[in-house]
Amino acid sequence: xxxxxxxxxxxxxxxxxxxxxxxxxxxxxxxxxxxxxxxxxxxxxxxxxxxxxxxxxxxxxxxxxxxxxxxxxxxxxxxxxxxxxxxxxxxxxxxxxxxxxxxxxxxxxxxxxxxxxxxxxxxxxxxxxxxxxxxxxxxxxxxxxxxxxxxxxxxxxxxxxxxxxxxxxxxxxxxxxxxxxxxxxxxxxxxxxxxxxxxxxxxxxxxxxxxxxxxxxxxxxxxxxxxxxxxxxxxxxxxxxxxxxxxxxxxxxxxxxxxxxxxxxxxxxxxxxxxxxxxxxxxxxxxxxxxxxxxxxxxxxxxxxxx
Amino acid sequence: xxxxxxxxxxxxxxxxxxxxxxxxxxxxxxxxxxxxxxxxxxxxxxxxxxxxxxxxxxxxxxxxxxxxxxxxxxxxxxxxxxxxxxxxxxxxxxxxxxxxxxxxxxxxxxxxxxxxxxxxxxxxxxxxxxxxxxxxxxxxxxxxxxxxxxxxxxxxxxxxxxxxxxxxxxxxxxxxxxxxxxxxxxxxxxxxxxxxxxxxxxxxxxxxxxxxxxxxxxxxxxxxxxxxxxxxxxxxxxxxxxxxxxxxxxxxxxxxxxxxxxxxxxxxxxxxxxxxxxxxxxxxxxxxxxxxxxxxxxxxxxxxxxxxxxxxxxxxxxxxxxxxxxxxxxxxxxxxxxxxxxxxxxxxxxxxxxxxxxxxxxxxxxxxxxxxxxxxxxxxxxxxxxxxxxxxxxxxxxxxxxxxxxxxxxxxxxxxxxxxxxxxxxxxxxxxxxxxxxxxxxxxxxxxxxxxxxxxxxxxxxxxxxxxxxxxx
Numbered sequence: 202x203x204x205x206x207x208x209x210x211x212x213x214x215x216x217x218x219x220x221x222x223x224x225x226x227x228x229x230x231x232x233x234x235x236x237x238x239x240x241x242x243x244x245x246x247x248x249x250x251x252x253x254x255x256x257x258x259x260x261x262x263x264x265x266x267x268x269x270x271x272x273x274x275x276x277x278x279x280x281x282x283x284x285x286x287x288x289x290x291x292x293x294x295x296x297x298x299x300x301x302x303x304x305x306x307x308x309x310x311x312x313x314x315x316x317x318x319x320x321x322x323x324x325x326x327x328x329x330x331x332x333x334x335x336x337x338x339x340x341x342x343x344x345x346x347x348x349x350x351x352x353x354x355x356x357x358x359x360x361x362x363x364x365x366x367x368x369x370x371x372x373x374x375x376x377x378x379x380x381x382x383x384x385x386x387x388x389x390x391x392x393x394x395x396x397x398x399x400x401x402x403x404x405x406x407x408x409x410x411x412x413x414x415x416x417x418x419x420x421x422x423x424x425x426x427x428x429x430x431x432x433x434x435x436x437x438x439x440x441x442x443x444x445x446x447x448x449x450x451x452x453x454x455x456x457x458x459x460x461x462x463x464x465x466x467x468x469x470x471x472x473x474x475x476x477x478x479x480x481x482x483x484x485x486x487x488x489x490x491x492x493x494x495x496x497x498x499x500x501x502x503x504x505x506x507x508x
Numbered sequence: 509x510x511x512x513x514x515x516x517x518x519x520x521x522x523x524x525x526x527x528x529x530x531x532x533x534x535x536x537x538x539x540x541x542x543x544x545x546x547x548x549x550x551x552x553x554x555x556x557x558x559x560x561x562x563x564x565x566x567x568x569x570x571x572x573x574x575x576x577x578x579x580x581x582x583x584x585x586x587x588x589x590x591x592x593x594x595x596x597x598x599x600x601x602x603x604x605x606x607x608x609x610x611x612x613x614x615x616x617x618x619x620x621x622x623x624x625x626x627x628x629x630x631x632x633x634x635x636x637x638x639x640x641x642x643x644x645x646x647x648x649x650x651x652x653x654x655x656x657x658x659x660x661x662x663x664x665x666x667x668x669x670x671x672x673x674x675x676x677x678x679x680x681x682x683x684x685x686x687x688x689x690x691x692x693x694x695x696x697x698x699x700x701x702x703x704x705x706x707x708x709x710x711x712x713x714x715x716x717x718x719x720x721x722x723x724x725x726x727x728x729x730x731x732x733x734x735x736x737x738x739x740x741x742x743x744x745x746x747x748x749x750x751x752x753x754x755x756x757x758x759x760x761x762x763x764x765x766x767x768x769x770x771x772x773x774x775x776x777x778x779x780x781x782x783x784x785x786x787x788x789x790x791x792x793x794x795x796x797x798x799x800x801x802x803x804x805x806x807x808x809x810x811x812x813x814x815x816x817x818x819x820x821x822x823x824x825x826x827x828x829x830x831x832x833x834x835x836x837x838x839x840x841x842x843x844x845x846x847x848x849x850x851x852x853x854x855x856x857x858x859x860x861x862x863x864x865x866x867x868x869x870x871x872x873x874x875x876x877x878x879x880x881x882x883x884x885x886x887x888x889x890x891x892x893x894x895x896x897x898x899x900x901x902x903x904x905x906x907x908x909x910x911x912x913x914x915x916x917x918x919x920x921x922x923x924x925x926x927x928x929x930x931x932x933x934x935x936x937x938x939x940x941x942x943x944x945x946x947x948x949x950x951x952x953x954x955x956x957x958x959x960x961x962x963x964x965x966x967x968x969x970x971x972x973x974x975x976x977x978x979x980x981x
Contacts, residue, residue: 206701207867209889220918256890256956268918268956271891273697291925294694295687301665304700304723324699325721400519401564411937418932431930434687439901439922441908485905487922487949499930506564 203353204274204320205327211250211269216352218270218280219244228272228280230351241265272352274320284341287317288382288407291436292497297325299502300378300403304329309372309379309396311335311365311389316345318380323354332358333372333396335365365389370396381406386413387420394424394505401505409498417501426503433499439487448480519562521661526746527555527563528668530660532653535672537664537744545573551657563663568656571619578658592638606632622656629655642936664745666693666717673713673741674947681710681741682874683899685947687927689714692870693721695952696895700725702867703860705887707731707760707880709873712742714897715755718870724750729857729866730757731884733875756857766861767886865889872897877951878907882914888955896951904951916958924949 202208202215211217215231221239229237235246242263244250249259255271270276275290288296296318302308306326313319313336322332336342342362349355361371366385369392370376379393379402386406393404404426406417414431421429521527525540531549538546542556553573558565567575592598607629615625629651630636636644662668670686678684692714698704698721706728708714715730719742722728730737737757758766765771860866866888871880877896888894894917898904904922911917925947929940 205699207889207892209865223919254890254957256892256954258957269891270954270956273893275695275697275893290694291691294690295927297694298667298670298686298690301667303720304725321694324697328700328725329723400517400562414930414932415934415937419934429932431932433928433930435926435928437924437926439924441905441922485902485909487901487905501932504564507562 202272204272204277205324205354205357207271209254211253211255213251216272216277217250217255218272218276220268220270226270226276226280228277239265239267241267274324277320278317281315281317283315284344285312285314287315289317289436289494289497290321291434292407292500293318293321295432295434295500296380296405296407297321299500300380300405302326302330302378306330306377307333307375307398309333309335309370309376309393311370311381312337312383313342313345313360314382315341316348318382319345319349319358320352320354322380323349323357327354327357330357333361333370333376334358335361335363335370337362337364365392368392372396374399377402379404384413385416387416390417390420390424390426394426397505399507401507404503404505406501407498408501409496411499414499414501421501421503425506427506428504429501430503431499431501433496435493435495437493438490440490442486442488443483444486444488445481445483448482450479517562519663521555521558521561521563521565523559526664526744527558528662528664528672528744530662530668531657533675535668535675537669537672548659549657551659553659555661558661561661563661566658566660568622568658575659589641590637591641591644593640595638595640595643598635598638604633604635605629606634616655622652625655626651666720666745669741669744670713670717673711677711681713682872682897683946683948684710684714684872684897685925685927685944687925688897688947688950689717691923691925691950692872692895692897693717695893695950696868696870697893698722698868698870702726703865704728705731705861705866705869705884707869707871707873707884709733709738709875710741712737712739714870714872715739716742716745716747719747719751719755720745722754724748724754726754726867727860728755729860730755731760731763732757733760733873756853756860758854758857758861762858763861763883766858767883771858771862861887867892869894871895876903878903878910881907882910885911885916885955890955890957892955894953894955897948898951899948901949904949907951911953914958916956917953918956920951920953922949922951 202212202217211231213231213233216228217231218226219229219237219239220226221241231246231250233247233251237244237246239261242261242265244259244261244267250269253259253269255269257269258266259269260266278287278290278293281287300308302322302325304326307330308322308326310319310322310332311334313334319332319334326332334345336345339362342360346355346360349358349360363371365383366388369389370379373395374397376396376398379396381389381393381404383389386408397404404421408414408417418429418431521540523540523542527538527540529536529538529546529548534549536548538555540555540559542559543554545552545554551569553569553575555575557575558567561577566578568578570576612625612629615628626648630648636647639647666689667686670689673681674685696704698718700723702722703726704718704722706715706718708730715728715737718728732738762771864887869884869888869892871877871884871894873880877898881894881896885894896904896907901922901924908920908922911920926943927947928943931938931940
């Protein structure tokens with residue numbers, strides 16, 4: 202198992218994702234003799250997991266079953282232990298594309314936080330790229346290093362414990378892209394410029410508040426960045442439902458059909474329930490969730506040019 | 509390989525490169541060819557002078573169509589800081605500008621620099637000084653955009669090309685907005701080393717995006733409808749030839765035979781015959797606009813040819829035709845070689861598909877997705893992500909229901925993203941007036957072993973897997 206390379210079999214030391222059902226899953230570290238409790242009973246790693254294929258159904262002790270999934274950065278983002286507020290895959294997707302990340306890219310990031318974005322970056326820039334990530338919180342930095350090793354991507358990432366606003370990224374003129382998710386990104390813009398390659402590169406800053414964006418944009422302009430754009434991406438998820446709507450009883454006019462709904466127009470005539478007083482029409486709909494995430498942060502992108 | 513002679517640095521604009529022209533927010537992909545006129549935003553020019561400059565350099569078009577590098581964009585007259593506070597006394601009498609249309613045209617004809625024209629317009633505007641500081645700023649920006657044509661030459665990327673296609677030719681890519689494409693790449697876990705299946709009718713843009721993310725590592729099988737895959741947009745990326753070594757294609761119409769195990773190489777000769785007319789068509793068409801990609805001629809020309817004659821060709825200028833004619837004519841030997849190559853690729857693609865162990869599936873086409881997906885998912889290994897794009901929500905609702913019914917997939921999610929762009933200026937920050945009304949819908953999920961399969965069977969030898977799949981049909 203590695204976050205950057207698929208494998209078929211579940212092995213000792215792997216991080217696997219236990220999928221219990223809709224929106225309910227958690228990561229598990231596979232160990233000989235290990236046991237994991239679920240609401241369907243216990244999973245014994247040695248017999249239930251090791252040697253099986255990812256994507257298999259595993260029957261738990263109480264007879265219920267779960268699926269065991271291969272870990273991807275997207276599943277990890279949904280399941281990791283939060284040490285900070287994290288970036289989710291919707292924003293991560295746009296960041297990755299707009300920073301033009303690809304295999305071989307050299308990326309600087311700060312702060313590391315819970316390493317949700319870090320895992321996605323590493324996945325994208327492997328096997329020849331490198332991530333330099335800066336986190337001034339000692340404990341968070343250590344935890345991130347531990348995770349990277351556990352996920353077998355340690356060779357692709359360097360974690361530095363320092364204040365990016367004061368000390369920068371610790372590298373100069375090597376980055377293709379810089380990502381900032383810190384409270385005062387405008388203080389790090391100069392360091393970001395220094396970290397980027399001579400020939401130029403891309404930068405992105407994530408901020409929840411418009412005032413932060415305002416200051417960041419000013420700083421970017423002062424440092425000669427171009428193509429400064431700010432956007433916001435919102436995810437809308439739809440539940441797929443079959444809906445029945447009742448046909449109103451409009452009373453009977455003599456000689457006319459009763460309902461006023463032309464049967465020929467119905468996409469599915471079988472859906473019309475005759476005989477009953479209340480006739481209904483069924484259709485499939487994508488129903489928006491009652492509540493959705495309305496704001497995560499503004500994403501400001503810019504380009505460093507040679508001049 | 510016959511790719512253009514590489515410059516010492518990939519950051520330098522070279523003859524034979526694919527580059528993107530940018531003016532404000534308008535993009536256009538072009539092949540860098542000497543002595544070739546290009547039309548962009550109502551201007552004619554040649555790229556000769558741009559060769560040797562670094563990507564990201566801005567140019568000004570001078571008379572005679574040559575490009576002059578423009579370094580820093582100096583801010584205009586910061587000393588004239590005279591401004592009004594409100595517009596209570598500004599009357600729209602249509603007479604505030606003392607220069608007439610003819611005067612302005614005369615200035616332009618004289619070849620006067622754009623910034624000087626803007627300066628003249630300001631000086632001859634009676635209301636400029638009464639405008640608020642913000643209004644002055646806006647006025648200058650507007651005039652600059654019109655009279656100071658600055659063209660920046662940038663390197664192609666998924667970011668640039670997907671933005672360009674969505675703005676210029678959304679119909680060609682089924683209205684797939686760039687942020688939706690970004691979601692597809694992420695949710696498909698597209699990365700180096702993957703074995704991907706891509707089925708698209710987005711001019712090859714989605715394929716190009718997948719290729720960029722895989723960086724030449726792993727393999728891609730492109731499933732194509734009709735005669736051959738369309739890769740007009742793919743060629744704009746300017747990928748090195750090595751990237752195409754990992755790419756093969758397989759006809760959609762032969763997929764069922766792969767699944768039933770009846771696909772055989774004996775069916776190949778007819779296959780190649782049926783392709784010959786396409787090749788001829790390509791050779792016959794003297795159309796130079798799209799036939800342009802020297803480094804990828806083998807795989808790309810037939811598909812590119814399919815696109816020629818379509819309006820898009822106007823958007824993407826290609827190489828000079830004379831350079832190509834030699835190649836296009838080709839000898840019989842060349843034709844045979846290509847035929848062989850095609851056959852080899854088809855066999856390779858079939859072999860990849862037969863294992864039914866792909867690491868991911870990306871579908872983005874103009875076709876109804878349900879039947880495509882039910883078939884293609886058979887070729888994907890368990891515990892792998894898949895992503896289906898559709899411009900409309902309704903077909904994905906059906907697809908969702910059918911997949912649920914069939915099983916073998918979990919974590920199904922129907923989603924859409926909204927993208928809002930902002931104007932950020934001191935004291936003038938707000939969302940942009942116009943936002944995109946829609947960029948399509950995605951159905952994502954993860955494959956698992958189908959439920960009807962006996963779970964007690966832990967030994968998953970390939971043979972047993974095959975047997976199970978057969979039992980299924």
